[in-house]
Each structure stands twice: as structure tokens, then as C-alpha cells.
Amino acid sequence: MSTGKPIIVLVKPQLGENIGKAARAMLNFGLTEMRIVDPRDGWPNPSAGPTAAGADSVLEEAQVFATTAEAVADCSHVYATTVRKRGMTKEVLTPAEAADDMGSASGKCAILFGPERSGLEVVDVELSRKIITVPINPKFGSLNLAQAVILVAYELSKMDTIGTVQPTVDKKKKEPAPQIELDRFYEHLERALEGTGYFFPPDRAPATKVTLRNMITKPAWTNEEVQTWRGVISSLEKPFVKK
Amino acid sequence: MSTGKPIIVLVKPQLGENIGKAARAMLNFGLTEMRIVDPRDGWPNPSAGPTAAGADSVLEEAQVFATTAEAVADCSHVYATTVRKRGMTKEVLTPAEAADDMGSASGKCAILFGPERSGLEVVDVELSRKIITVPINPKFGSLNLAQAVILVAYELSKMDTIGTVQPTVDKKKKEPAPQIELDRFYEHLERALEGTGYFFPPDRAPATKVTLRNMITKPAWTNEEVQTWRGVISSLEKPFVKK
Secondary structure: OOOOOOEEEEEOOOOHHHHHHHHHHHHHOOOOOEEEEOOOOOOOOOOHHHHHOOOHHHHHOOEEEOOHHHHOOOOOEEEEEOOOOOOOOOOEEOHHHHHHHHHOOOOOEEEEEOOOOOOOOHHHHHOOOEEEOOOOOOOOOOOOHHHHHHHHHHHHHHHHHHOOOOOHHHHHHHOEOOHHHHHHHHHHHHHHHHOOOOOOOHHHHHHHHHHHHHHHHOOOOEHHHHHHHHHHHHHHHHHHHHO | OOOOOOEEEEEOOOOHHHHHHHHHHHHHOOOOOEEEEOOOOOOOOOOHHHHHOOOHHHHHOOEEEOOHHHHOOOOOEEEEEOOOOOOOOOOEEOHHHHHHHHHOOOOOEEEEEOOOOOOOOHHHHHOOOEEEOOOOOOOOOOOOHHHHHHHHHHHHHHHOOOOOOOOOOOHHHHOEOOHHHHHHHHHHHHHHHHOOOOOOOHHHHHHHHHHHHHHHHOOOOEHHHHHHHHHHHHHHHHHHHHO
């Protein structure tokens, strides 16, 4: 059951207890849609129920995915929560700013939360459009998973009470392309560049690919725009393919 | 040690674990002064340390009082956190409103949190000037003590921009490229596409060019990102140029 509210995506969570706590945190503020990526201890996890403290419906309806990319394939806006500075050029929002951002967004929104110890990996941040960072004490930053979820959910619930009216029909055309289209575009671009020497030297290639992905996820291009870019790349690669 | 920041008062807390969690929640948002009223299991409580997760200084400096009245004797503004409607005529604030209220208050502020199960007693609410209520899901209200503390502490930290790390990333790096760089990129792209048949049929070309320009100006790419795109285009056009 989708409520149209943002989706909480737990990426590789370790402890079932924390999944339960996250569910409880969500439901306190009216969020009901949880997606779980590659949970360490499988799913369902009997440890999750007790800590959900009654938020069982969230756990029961949670969907499990093998990869983050699959979990957000249908989402137009993906946000990564992280505390680390990553030298990225993506916009960094506070939870309040992110709530505001999502309040005016059309298309599904997903918020990624990383594993308890390590947080999100670069590859997850890469596919996100924006970053959410909770401003914490520089001398003591120790937010656990459920706490990060509750702060974001709390801010989102504020938007709810304001009751933002979505002019759905007109926005349809402007809606950002779902993540899967960005993935396809990226794969196309990488394929086109493969034989051109662009990814030389090979040891720089991984970093270069991260940069490209980041540039593609940043603009919130519409489906049409993504198709236009693909047309551009196709036109440019054609002569090469013909060689 | 008083920081002049609001004091968190735990009234008759039951579990040491929750006192530790509350300390952790506080310190994440720069609150350091905890007062404990008549803790069920005495004080110090060995169960508190592990859940404080490093916020030991808060526990070590916590002061214990026999009654709420004594705990807030030196405070000019006392706020009671409660979810229950009490038929009282006191002003009820959200955490955000309360933070605002305290931000402009002179004199010490104290915020009371009740025991885990029962919440604050009438007598505690009575001595408070105002009530803080976290707006939660009417169908699922299940905030625990540390969660209530963290939400209030989080809102308070917004008032205090010096104390917490604001996610303002390296502005220099984030600054969008000047328009001239976008123009150059566009010209480069158009040149690269010119001989490929992309702008066919000719009467559609002007509209297509507008579309391309719009896609380039939309993302607010940085200088670095624009250069990366130019590198991509160069790599793709090279084989064609060589023909």
C-alpha cells in the first residue's frame, strides 16, 4: 500500500532490532512504506517484531530488494542520508530542508539509510540526487539508525500538517525520470565511452565512473530529457560503432 | 558545568539504559546538563554507561534531586513534555515552537520528561509554565523517552547555529559554473553533433537546440562537472573526427 509519502529504504541493515525500531520511528510520524536492501540476517527477521512495538504493519508490508538500484528503480527523487563529507558536489540538506524539498516534489521519493556501523557506501550516495545530513555536535556525533530515521520522519510529518496540495496533472510532464531510466542512461554512456580511451588509465576508471553517475543523478531530468541525452550519445557513438 | 543551554530533567526514570540513551541523544545536539529526579534504581546506575555510547560526561555531571520542584528551583522557564491532553489551560507547544520560545527566553530553561511508562504526573505538569507535545500519528503514538529527548534536543540545536555542524559543504566547490562555461560546453556539444545527423531534419534543429541548452543549464553543474562533460563529448567525437 503506497501512501504517496516518502519511502524509507534501509540499505544492508545488520540487526533485526534496528529494523523494528526504524519501523516504530516511521509509524510514529505516519510513514508506512519501508524497503529493505540485502538485510544481513535475511527477511523476515524475528528480532524485528518486538522492537517495532506495534508497528507490525510496516514490517509486514516491507519489501526486500537485492540491490539499492532495484529498491529505488521507481523513485524519481532519491536522497542519501550520510554524515560524512564526501567531496561531492551534490546538494546537502538538513532534514527540515529535505522535508521541504520532498513536499514540493512530484514523483515518488525515497530516502536511503545505510548499515548501522558503516553508513551508506559511495555507490549508494552516487545514485542519489541529494544528501541529507543531520546537523550534529561536532564533538559527539553518535546517531543510531532509528534515531536518524525518526528525525527525518519527524520533519516530514511537519510538512504533512501543512497539507501541501499537489497539482498532479500538470506536473506529470515535468516529473523527474525514475531511477531506472537514469541507470539505463548511465549504462549507455559507459558503453559508448568504453572503447574511446575515456576510461584511461584503468585505475582512475572507478572514480571517473562515480563522477559520471553523480552528474547524471544531479539534474532531476525528466524522461524526455533523459531520452534526449541518450539520443545525443547515440549520435556521437554511431561513427565509432561503424568503424 | 552549565552551558546556558536548556536543562533536561528526567523525572523518576525507571531504566538506567534509558538514562544513558537520553544522555546520548542530548550530546548529539550539544545539550550537556541533565538532572534526574528520584530515579527508581538509584544513582549512579551501571546500566546507563553502555547505552550512553560515549556521552559519559553528561552522566558524570548529572545531578540528582529528590523532587521535581528542587530540580527546577533555579530555572526561570519550565516546560513539561507530555502527549496526554490534560484539560489544562497552559499553552501547548510543538518542539519547534518550544525551541523558539526558549531561544528568546532569559534565565535558565528546564524541560521535564516523565517516567517511561506513565509519563509526567499532574503535579509535575502543574509546576511547568508551558507544555511541549510532539505531534505524532494519532493512530500510532509510541515515542520512548530517548526519542522524545532527541526530538526536543534536535529542535533546540537548530536555534544554536554555532554549536552544531551545519551541513554547509565547501561552497567554492558547489558553486555553479558561470554561464560562459555552459555556453562553451553547449557550443562544443553542438559542434560535435553537427556532422552526425543529429540535427536532422533541419527545420526541427532550432527546437532541438533549445532543448539541449535547457538540459545543460538545468543542473547547475560546477566548473569541474562541465569540464567532465566536455571530456565525455571529446572522447565520443574523437573517432568521428578521425574519419
